[in-house]
Amino acid sequence: MKKGTRNALLGFIAGAAAGTLTGILIAPDKGSKTRKDISKKVKNASKDLTETLNEKVDKLKDQVNEVIKETRGKAKKAEEKVKEKVEEKVSAAKE
Template identity: 45%
Template sequence: MSSGKLLLGVLAGVAAGALIGILFAPDKGTETRKKIIEKGEDYVDGLKEKINGLIDEVTKKVNATKTKVEEVIGDAKQKVEETKATTN
């Protein structure tokens, strides 16, 4: 299972548990709705942070891979030029 799916599953479970806990709490309807909205906003903020972290991580890996590919291409071009020079 990928870490993204695991994270999504954990967040969904936590959100469902919090929602059930709030719904069964002995508060007025307005207070319950207010708590649901606040918890929802908290979970959305947390999810945004996780997504931004994941995007940063992927961006770093893409940039590192791009750099490595550019190095390999440069080395290959150099070897081609060296081979051309020795055969002429």
């Protein structure tokens, strides 16, 4: 993962944690309501983080698949060139 992406994710997590902690400290509600609110916020943050990570994983998969496709194409071309050279050498040896 790129350093900037990692820092952004860490910043997101730290911000969510700081916001939750601030909410707990200044909450005028009953403990049970505060716990429900915290639980809801944590679930939402977790959902957002999961979605972000899934998007990053999908993007990485696409990039890897593209590299594989390009590499296979290059390998196929190299294989064809080697076959041509071998055939040339075999023909030359027969003459």
